[in-house]
Amino acid sequence: MKKKVKVVAAVIEQEGKVLCALRSSQMSIPNVWEFPGGKVEEGESLQTALEREIEEELACSIKAGSIFHDHTHEYEAAVVQLIALKAKLIEGAPAAQEHEELLWLPKESLASLVWAPADVPAVEALIEEKKVLNS
Template identity: 55%
Template structure:
C-alpha cells in the first residue's frame, strides 16, 4: 500500500497581484516542476501552523495565512499526496529560494504556462477561473 503524505502549499500574492511560484530543484522528486511553496504537516500542527513554519524554513519569510484555495488528493507513482493550498501574504522578509531552483512572480493569467506538479494543478485552475 502506498504511503499518504499530507502537505500544505502557500498561494502567496503580492501587492501587484502576482503569485509566487517555486520551481523544484533538480535533486528533488518531481524535479524542475513548479509548485506552491510549503511542505509536510508535522504531528500536532494545524495546516496553517505547518505553512507558517515551512515558509520560514524554505523562503525565510513570515506569512499570514488566509482562506483555503483547494484541497486535492493526487496519486503519484510512489506516494499519495493530499495537498491543501491556502492564500497567504508575506508580512516580514522577502522570499529567498533556499530549497528551490528558482522563485518567480506571475500574474494569475500566466500560471497555466508553467509546468506544474500534478497535485498543484487544481489550485492553479481554481486561481485562473
C-alpha cells in the same frame, strides 16, 4: 499500500502576482513548478505548518489564511493531499533556499509553467478565480 502525505502549499499574492517556486533537480518530482510549502507534522494546524515551512524554505514570514483548494493526487510512490492556503507576506522577501528559482506571475500567466501534478487543480482554480473577478 502507498504512503499518504498531507502537504500544505502557500498561495501568496502580491501586487496582482502569485509566487511560484521551481523544484530543484535534487527534489522528488524535480524541475516542475509548485506553490511553496511542505508536509504537515503531527499535531500541527494547517496554518502553523505552512508558516513554518515558508520560514524554512523561503526565509520570510507569512500569515496563513483559509483553505483555497484541497486536492488529493496519487503519485507512483505516494498519495499526496495538497491543501493550498491563501497567505500574506508579512516580513522579508522570499528567497529560494531549497528551490531552483522563484517567480512572481500574474494569475493569467500561470498556465505557461509546467506544474507538479498535485498543484495543477489549484493553479486552474486560481486562473478561474481571476476570470470570475474580471467578468
